[in-house]
Amino acid sequence: SMPSLLPVKDDIATIAEFLLEATNYRPSILVVCGSGLGSLSKCLENTVTIHYDDIPKFPKSTVAGHAGELVFGEIQGVQVVCMRGRFHTYEGHDIRTTTLPIRVMCMIGVKFLIVTNAAGALNDSYNVGDVMIMADHLNMPGLAGKHPLVGPNDDRFGERFTPLSDAYDVKLQNLAWRMAKQHDMTDKVRRNGVYCFVSGPTYETPTECRLLRLVGGDSVGMSTVPEVIVARHCGMKTLGLSLITNKVVMPGSQRTAIPASHQEVLDAALATQAQLEEYVRDLMIAIGTE
Ligand code: ADE
Numbered sequence: 483s484m485p486s487l488l489p490v491k492d493d494i495a496t497i498a499e500f501l502l503e504a505t506n507y508r509p510s511i512l513v514v515c516g517s518g519l520g521s522l523s524k525c526l527e528n529t530v531t532i533h534y535d536d537i538p539k540f541p542k543s544t545v546a547g548h549a550g551e552l553v554f555g556e557i558q559g560v561q562v563v564c565m566r567g568r569f570h571t572y573e574g575h576d577i578r579t580t581t582l583p584i585r586v587m588c589m590i591g592v593k594f595l596i597v598t599n600a601a602g603a604l605n606d607s608y609n610v611g612d613v614m615i616m617a618d619h620l621n622m623p624g625l626a627g628k629h630p631l632v633g634p635n636d637d638r639f640g641e642r643f644t645p646l647s648d649a650y651d652v653k654l655q656n657l658a659w660r661m662a663k664q665h666d667m668t669d670k671v672r673r674n675g676v677y678c679f680v681s682g683p684t685y686e687t688p689t690e691c692r693l694l695r696l697v698g699g700d701s702v703g704m705s706t707v708p709e710v711i712v713a714r715h716c717g718m719k720t721l722g723l724s725l726i727t728n729k730v731v732m733p734g735s736q737r738t739a740i741p742a743s744h745q746e747v748l749d750a751a752l753a754t755q756a757q758l759e760e761y762v763r764d765l766m767i768a769i770g771t772e
Contacts, residue, residue, distance in 0.1 A: 496539050497537055497717045498586050499537075500537060505530045505554050508590065509563040509590070510560070511537060511562045511563070511593075511594045511596075511769055511770055512563050512587045513552060513563070514565045516567050516598040516600050517744075517748065517751060518600055518747065518755070519725065521755050521759055522598065525557055526553060526555025526556065527556055530554040530630075530701070532551060534567065535550070535702075540580050541582065543567040543568070543650060549566040549568070550771055552566070554564060558767050559771070560770025562770070568705060568709070571623070571681055571682075572704055576631045581712035585735075588718060594721070595709070596762065596769070597709055597720065597723070598723045598724075599677075600725050600748075601677060602685070602691075602702045602703065602728050603731055604678065604701060604728065605675070605695075605701070611671070611725040613670060613758065614672045614723065615722070616677050616721075616724060617673070618676045619679060622680050624679070630712050631644065631711060640717060649714050649720060650720055651721060655673070655721070655767055657721075659671065659771070661768065665757070677699070677703065677705065678701065680694075680703070681704065685730075688734075692732060699736070701724045721769070722763070725758065726750075728746050740754075
């Protein structure tokens, strides 16, 4: 059931009420568009776009490749809201701020989160352009206490202690794999991936990459995990997709490898965009009509 907007009227409730007034859409799915993946909203019809700047109390997004707007719309009767642009701790946002939109969407009734990101490949068998279905994560800042659920528990959303053994919904992972087969993408969609969350804004050193790979990491990035945690806290079912935009530089290969750059990330996202748009569109339809 939808958490009550009253009696607490904090920023989350203020924003939720604003959005319920601003549109008649009542989406069941939230799609968070990662770096260079804003075009995932393109398949939506009858769209209502709301810029973050025009939403009272909404955080401000500062990264190139992130538009900073919500796009509400529908596809085959399924109502969806896309976040084109997300918030990262490396921008200076408090970690709770980076996850505030998730709670807002929970309040307006969203039940499913499709979260995407651009990530570096730790797994040596991955190629640039691959799409990794997240099966688990490693929360490096979280293990050290930089975690979005630290502080008094907000009982409107969930309980004090949240299990994460089922953070990535197995049914949704299987659906994403079936969809990969339907789209002839089995050569580039990777199952059972482990995403490592690091704070950034620097890319990892070779030794840091070795550390993450040693514990089973397949991809590495600077987002997603705080959002997934807060989504799980409030009971949303989550599907995570990493677009591999670069291969990390491991110890010993610094002399020949190309250092990671934001331009490289955006270029790789652009190259895979069209195929990914169709893939995620069909995932939205399948999830929304289940
Ligand atoms: N985003 C894209 N590539 C990345 C990398 N190598 N490390 C962290 N975040 C990234």
